[in-house]
Amino acid sequence: MKFSSRVWEKKVEITSNPRYNKDRLLWCEGDVMGLFGKKEKIPEKVTVQFYDGDLPGFVCNFPCSLQLTDDAILLTKANPLVEARLDRQRVLSIDIFMQENQYMAKYKGTNITTTKCKSIPKHYYVINYLDKNGDSKHIDFWGVSSETSKMMKIRTKIAENQQSSSYEI
Template identity: 50%
Template sequence: MGLFGKKEKIPDGIRVMYYEGELNEFPVNQPCQILLMEDCLRITKNNPYTEVRLDRNRILSVEVLGKNDYMQRYKGNAESGFRKGDIPTSYYVINYLDKNGDKKQIVFWSASSSALKVMRLRDELANKQKSKSYEI
């Protein structure tokens, strides 16, 4: 809307940058927000407003990794340390099951100052997990 137009009130989430996964309308390295709700993880971006919901029951895990750890584990190459002026970044890997039951992941990154918020999100998910029993 215009300068004085009313905007739809969107609850604040954790501000992150989308990195990779199957969010087709989300450009790489563009800002978005993630918010854990009662029934789902809501991922939103502006311009144009796009909302994606991931059922909370299909989230398997959330990993919080430093940039070097992420690059080494998932890309096979760690960077050679920090350079002067670098801002420490963290990567957030959300492992989930898609609607067909296949394992997938969505990856976000942000300044490491957001890592604590994502860790709280991860802990909240873990605390509300149902007990499981299975054979191997």
């Protein structure tokens, strides 16, 4: 990033005694980033547990991370490193289930909970997408409630870029 503007630069006069170093500000010109300049945004990662879906190399109930980039969702698992990429155009929706029994009833056919610690609830995240053949599929993850706000941000960013469509029933 190149900025052509005037900024204040801190200049230190070095003397023989470090106690007497004096700070002074100098006006300078050039390609220097200022104090209040814009920083490059790093995409936020969401740490979740993979639960269900067609992702070779990903194991059920093992941690992975989701990261939204400009053109895709990156799914990353460590030990051993496995990366998968899902284009944003193929994502149909992201469903967020705040209660485990709602997710289990819809996708597993039973109304049960598997959480052993009731004080820390699991939230389920389902990414509905089209595979390369055009078939509708889903990938399921679960995470703690603190990750839900990050998933909601990803869901709204994906919904902003989706094209309007109309169809006949």
